Amino acid sequence: MEQGIIIEGVGVTYQTASGTFEALKDVNLKIEPGEFISIVGPSGCGKTTLLNVLAGFLKSNTGQACLDGKPINGPGPERGVVFQQYAIFPWLTVVENVAFGLKLAANKTAHDRIDEIVDHFLELVGLQDFKKSYPKELSGGMKQRVAIARAYAVNPQVLLMDEPFGALDAQTRQFMQESLLDILEEEKKTVVFITHGVEEATFLSTRVVVMASKPGRIREVIPIDIPYPRKASVKTTPDFVKIRAEIDKVVREEFQKQRQ
Amino acid sequence: MESDKEGGLMTDHSSRDAVIQTFKAVKKRQQIEKIGYFIASFVLVLVVWEVGRATHLVNPKLFPSFAAVCRAFVQFLKDGTLLAHMYASFVRVLIGFSLGIVGAVILGFLIGWFRVVRLIVDPLVSFFRALPPIALIPLMIIFFGIGETSKIIVLTYASFFPALVVIYQALIGLEPIYGRAAQTLGANNWEMFRKIILPQLYPHIITACRVSLGVCWATLVAAELIAAQKGIGAMMVEAQNFFQMAPLVLGVLLIGVISLVMDSIVRAIERRATAWQEKRT
Numbered sequence: 001m002e003q004g005i006i007i008e009g010v011g012v013t014y015q016t017a018s019g020t021f022e023a024l025k026d027v028n029l030k031i032e033p034g035e036f037i038s039i040v041g042p043s044g045c046g047k048t049t050l051l052n053v054l055a056g057f058l059k060s061n062t063g064q065a066c067l068d069g070k071p072i073n074g075p076g077p078e079r080g081v082v083f084q085q086y087a088i089f090p091w092l093t094v095v096e097n098v099a100f101g102l103k104l105a106a107n108k109t110a111h112d113r114i115d116e117i118v119d120h121f122l123e124l125v126g127l128q129d130f131k132k133s134y135p136k137e138l139s140g141g142m143k144q145r146v147a148i149a150r151a152y153a154v155n156p157q158v159l160l161m162d163e164p165f166g167a168l169d170a171q172t173r174q175f176m177q178e179s180l181l182d183i184l185e186e187e188k189k190t191v192v193f194i195t196h197g198v199e200e201a202t203f204l205s206t207r208v209v210v211m212a213s214k215p216g217r218i219r220e221v222i223p224i225d226i227p228y229p230r231k232a233s234v235k236t237t238p239d240f241v242k243i244r245a246e247i248d249k250v251v252r253e254e255f256q257k258q259r260q
Numbered sequence: 261m262e263s264d265k266e267g268g269l270m271t272d273h274s275s276r277d278a279v280i281q282t283f284k285a286v287k288k289r290q291q292i293e294k295i296g297y298f299i300a301s302f303v304l305v306l307v308v309w310e311v312g313r314a315t316h317l318v319n320p321k322l323f324p325s326f327a328a329v330c331r332a333f334v335q336f337l338k339d340g341t342l343l344a345h346m347y348a349s350f351v352r353v354l355i356g357f358s359l360g361i362v363g364a365v366i367l368g369f370l371i372g373w374f375r376v377v378r379l380i381v382d383p384l385v386s387f388f389r390a391l392p393p394i395a396l397i398p399l400m401i402i403f404f405g406i407g408e409t410s411k412i413i414v415l416t417y418a419s420f421f422p423a424l425v426v427i428y429q430a431l432i433g434l435e436p437i438y439g440r441a442a443q444t445l446g447a448n449n450w451e452m453f454r455k456i457i458l459p460q461l462y463p464h465i466i467t468a469c470r471v472s473l474g475v476c477w478a479t480l481v482a483a484e485l486i487a488a489q490k491g492i493g494a495m496m497v498e499a500q501n502f503f504q505m506a507p508l509v510l511g512v513l514l515i516g517v518i519s520l521v522m523d524s525i526v527r528a529i530e531r532r533a534t535a536w537q538e539k540r541t
């Protein structure tokens with residue numbers, strides 16, 4: 001049985017008032033277990049759409065996506081998602097949000113373990129002083145960190161993250177990038193990570209996927225041959241700068257094309 | 261803004277406390293002002309009332325003085341009839357309202373959940389919600405007599421449809437993203453219902469209660485005016501028959517005050533239930 005994520009000939013069309021819209025066309029990608037794949041590309045090129053197919057929220061019109069040989073037919077706890085719009089539960093406090101998954105029957109966790117795990121991840125995202133706050137009292141970046149902690153807490157095999165660090169300031173973003181790599185050192189996971197930051201994608205990934213739009217498709221897959229563990233200091237090495245510039249060039253080309 | 265801790269550095273906490281203190285003080289002042297205006301508006305009504313009588317703008321023989329209404333209140337309170345009437349009215353509202361709400365919640369969920377139920381019930385709902393409950397009273401009296409049954413059916417009907425519409429609208433307006441998030445965390449159907457749908461619906465259910473209670477109360481008085489031995493409406497009919505103006509006006513005032521009190525109780529519950537929502541004033 002084939003391990004990892006296999007995306008085979010995936011196409012998605014949306015029905016809109018003005019006709020059908022081809023959001024994804026013939027997307028093929030094989031992701032090995034433990035890989036870190038970043039997806040970059042101009043806004044509206046279908047990144048979130050692809051993630052929704054992997055999460056199981058959206059059925060592709062053609063082709064299919066499989067995890068460990070099983071076709072993805074719906075959402076499941078083995079695939080954790082950090083949503084572009086955060087999607088933290090506004091009627092729950094910060095602690096309750098992070099503990100939500102752990103309290104479900106699917107992740108049966110002992111009570112004292114729950115507190116421990118929640119505290120650990122709240123500290124990691126730097127929200128230990130806001131445990132009892134409701135989401136409406138938090139800034140965008142803080143909400144995003146709650147969403148990240150909530151997804152990390154249930155320790156899924158696959159993490160699907162849609163611009164998870166987008167709302168964070170540069171320092172917090174850097175810290176969250178390193179923390180994510182630390183977590184992956186401890187627990188092997190497959191990550192699909194959407195971002196607009198080429199530097200971020202280069203720093204985190206084993207491979208960076210550059211997408212093109214109209215129709216949404218994969219333009220290029222660029223391997224990042226920099227050994228892990230990576231620290232922030234790697235960002236200034238010649239190797240890093242070179243790969244980063246290469247990806248930047250492709251992304252910029254796609255951006256130009258989209259504007260024409 | 262002042263810190264309550266004297267000397268020493270202003271820590272994050274003490275400055276935050278200070279902000280909270282000022283905030284509370286402002287809130288309190290606003291509350292006192294509100295009570296002041298509340299009293300002022302009542303005084304205004306009283307003045308208009310008495311001046312109207314004194315200047316014969318309204319016929320003083322037909323319209324009792326405030327003191328007379330108060331006397332009627334005390335007298336009815338003493339001989340126990342007032343409490344008996346109010347009790348009868350409350351019991352009817354409570355039973356009708358509860359049955360209506362429970363029914364509306366259940367049917368609301370069925371409609372939201374099953375497409376078939378929605379398709380069948382939708383046109384019926386549109387028709388019945390346009391039909392005022394009072395229109396049913398004569399029919400119900402023929403079917404069930406002038407006893408409690410007909411009144412409770414009318415009241416159940418009165419509270420059922422407004423609540424159903426509110427709950428149904430809320431259910432189809434739910435944000436799908438929270439359900440999706442819960443699914444990726446592993447929630448099963450029961451957990452989805454209890455931990456995602458109910459908490460989002462809870463504020464709407466309370467709104468439904470508020471709307472229904474208002475409609476129920478208005479309908480109750482109409483039902484009692486037509487046929488009842490006990491109840492505030494019945495008390496007014498009796499007073500009308502004997503041309504006792506003070507108890508009649510007392511009835512009007514009581515109905516207003518009771519609806520007001522009930523509405524503020526439900527609103528207080530509503531405020532607590534929706535504390536987490538962003539859009540509140």
Ligand SMILES: Nc1ncnc2c1ncn2[C@@H]1O[C@H](COP(=O)(O)OP(=O)(O)OP(=O)(O)O)[C@@H](O)[C@H]1O
Nearest residue numbers: 014015016021023042043044045046047048049050
């Ligand atoms: N539910 C939908 N119905 C119709 N069209 C849609 C729908 N969702 C997305 N689209 C269209 O599909 C295209 C891809 O959308 P998608 O959200 O996947 O983009 P994206 O790459 O994630 O963009 P961004 O970087 O801005 O988040 C867009 O042009 C969008 O207009």
Ligand SMILES: [Mg+2]
Nearest residue numbers: 047048084162
């Ligand atoms: Mg997107």
